[in-house]
Amino acid sequence: MAHAPHTAIDDLRADLAAICAVVDLDPRGAILIKYTNNAVWQLATAPMVVRIGMGAVGRFRAPRVTAIARWLTDHDAPIPHLVPGIDQPILTADTAATIWQTLARPERAWEPTDLAEPLRTLHALDAGTAPDQLPRWNPFDAAARRLGDADPALPADDLDWLREQWATVEARYRRLPALPRGVVHGDAHTGNLLRDHDGRVVLCDLDSAGHGPLAWDLATNAVDARRFGRPDDHTRLAHAYGQDITTSPAWPVLRRIRELILVTSVIPDLTSRPGVATEHARRLRALRTHDSIVWQPYN
Template sequence: MTKSRTAAPPAEHARSPFTPESTKDTLLEACAAVGLDPANAELIRLGENAVYRLASPVIVRIGRTVAYADDARKEVAVARWLATEDYPATRALPIDQPVIVDGRVVTFWESLSEVEEYGSPVEVGALLARLHTLEPPAGLQIPRLEPFARAERRITGNDWFSPEDAAFLRERLAQLREGYATLIFELPQGVIHGDANVGNVIRDRAGRPVLIDLDGFAVGPREWDLILTAIYYERFGWHTTEEYEAFTSVYGFDVMRWPGYPVLRDVREFLMVTWLSQKASHDERTAAEVRKRIRALRTGASRRDWEPY
């Protein structure tokens, strides 16, 4: 077991904006802390986390602030449990992690492939069907799903929003909390991925679909894991009818036929907007997309022109 260290004192917020440049500095310090070589590292995603691929090959995930440290610890623990179940999920490196660097939380993972090839909706459905049968060991403390925990932080901590938009989003958040509290779920509750969609299923070097990004793992309603594929089809047109029917067939349940679907659909759309808003201050293309999405939330306009991120 390789022992890592905290490379900088923890802080509630990182000291610099979450950009490719600042996360590269974090990457260098974190790799030095655990003895990995960051030369020729490639930034492959910048969203909730900055995700780098090292030449090793290793994947490094950098969280925005240490406010996500508990999620990172849970993510590593869940990955190690799923490995014991031989479940096809991303594998955490056998080192002491996460590592705290410059007010950010960093984790290290086996690289699945040199290129990102996303899974299909039917593969998402099959992975979820198997995941939802698993029972975690008693010692693994998986928290209950808190649907809105990050949304409030994203609104209050983002100076990019206009006062009018921030007020609208806070009001909308309150409405969605009330609506969510009234939902009567049909499926039995249990372990869920928390952000299940084709973007979080990657094919490995042998072409096998593997579930990644486990930081949203929770105990909660299984409908939560099905809703994104449904709205990607019904609201955004990102999946075809054939793809969605294959997804529901392999999983065995169509969340769109559940009476609570419209409420849960609105919740997930709202969370997609607040998630993307984190990138708006340093990317004008993203800022334009967020403004468009907020207008759609205000007016009820079609979501068919929302761009995938």
């Protein structure tokens, strides 16, 4: 179960109750299974998972997520399925929710090589058949929304530095030679793997999915392997997938984008999550001072 301060849990349960009231579901006994950018609840009264996004970013992303989830489902892509018969996303004044069919927890810890097959399947899809349903991969707009919604607890100097870094890396990205493009997951790591009822490995959390550079999904794993002290993870996935992104001229730029995402994603809500705020400060300090310390997961 994910952990949050008592007052934050009360607020999150109130959000869940409001969402469930709209679609006539029972929130009693629900378990908070994840809470980083979204609050993810496993309902106790139905085989459903409720993902609730907060604020402007959550409300912006939810319609994109439902659109791409429906297109990917129609193309038998390796993703979880939205619960049918519910008009989604479900919007309230401050939140946006999507409701998914529950999948089984894995019987073993995921290996980085488990990412290879679902990524190959996604990357092989013909994105040209979905010009309207498929959003564009755009970490820069998402970052701008989070920077605009930053918690006042974030020091002004750090906020200014992040804005400058994002502007710099976006300019560098725009100057890159054209990269092969297609359907990308956008946040491909083992924490987003599940197994469907047919035993297939699938990728959940489609917040960043869309049409973008295929190399991005490999860069995500390569950056995480280095920053979280698991360098072998990248080597193993590169071998299983058949490509080593760190040999690409685009690698330094993609690496910087991923690192900035990992310190920007939580800035709208630092005050109510002291554990997250502490690790965020460590990560940001490491980037600003070029420190190679191992990062820890947000908890």
